Amino acid sequence: MGRRVPAVSRALDILELFLDGDGTLSAPEITRRLQLPRTTVHELVTTLAARSYLVPVPEQPGRYRLGVRTYQLGSRYAEQLDLAAEGQQVARAVAETCGETVHVAVLEDADVIYVAKVDSTHAVRMVSAAGRRLPAHCTAVGKMLLASLPAEELDERLPKDGELAAMTPNSITDAAELRRVLDEVRERGVAAEQRESNPDVSCVAAPVLDRSGQVVAALSISVPMIRWSEERQRELTGLAVEGAGRLSERLGHHARG
CATH class of the missing domain: 1.10.10.10 (Winged helix-like DNA-binding domain superfamily/Winged helix DNA-binding domain)
Known part of the structure; x- marks a missing residue:
């Protein structure tokens, strides 16, 4: 050097x-x-x-x-930034720390699309792939991204009441209930889901911001239920927040103290 x-x-x-x-x-x-x-x-x-x-x-x-x-x-x-490439690098670092599957996802209409993914090192792990599309309301990343939308944009993407599609028996299917959950996510600044997109997996997620301070993606950590507990959830939530913060910095976001 x-x-x-x-x-x-x-x-x-x-x-x-x-x-x-x-x-x-x-x-x-x-x-x-x-x-x-x-x-x-x-x-x-x-x-x-x-x-x-x-x-x-x-x-x-x-x-x-x-x-x-x-x-x-x-x-x-900013023109040279690539969310998928930057997200893959950060996801890899987070996965190396916790040993679990890490995703970075973006919102498209009422769905999430995984743009980066690093697998767990455990034999029992979540099976998924970059490019996969899922209903946002069934995932932690989706809840985080929906909760970050302005009210009028959320109304355009989700019904105010009625039934939502379910992926598992634990999926939120009532639109009004989902909106209550999104209010809680907005207040906490992090999201979680327990067996709502996969009957054997739970997830936590945190928001990723760009240089203008807008939420452009979310980073999640997915854990099979055999390794899930309240203590593990708290630990992984902290790691998701840290990882999302690092990715935000890579995208040009400057957190003010």
Whole structure:
């Protein structure tokens, strides 16, 4: 590995400061927060501004905001992202940690489609495949994705009342009941299902966000009932949240503290 260039690292440190707060900073604020010499900050800010990575704020003399060059780089990065490829890498890491089957899924109409999948290392495991399509209301990933929709869009995809198709005796078939469950998922920020899509499997799921903060997918961990318990559910929920968070970061989402 080559030597790191201090000046480049400091310039990047300056740019990353703009990820928090109101998006504007002055040179004295940068100096204070990074504990750098005032002259060094002045030279770096001047250089970044000359290259359009920073621009002065017209109505606030002495303050800067991110320039168009950062937007161009971010847009190019976003164009190159592949949810399936990024999801497969994260799913593999999560599966290596828990030993269970991990999926990443997206919502299409009222169904979910698995775009990435890594198998459990156990002999007894869930059998599925990337590309498989299932009714969203029968799955943890589907509940997570449905709960993330605006109310009007949810109404377009699901009936407000009436019967829903069942995959197992445990599937939710009442539309009103499903909406109550989705309210709970929305409040908790995670979803679960017990033997609703497969009579021998339970799942937990967490949301995946893109750079704009929109939920674009969900990551789930599926477990045969012989290895399912309340304690295991809590443990796997935490791993699903962590994995979904890592995938969100790969898609450009920046979680604010």
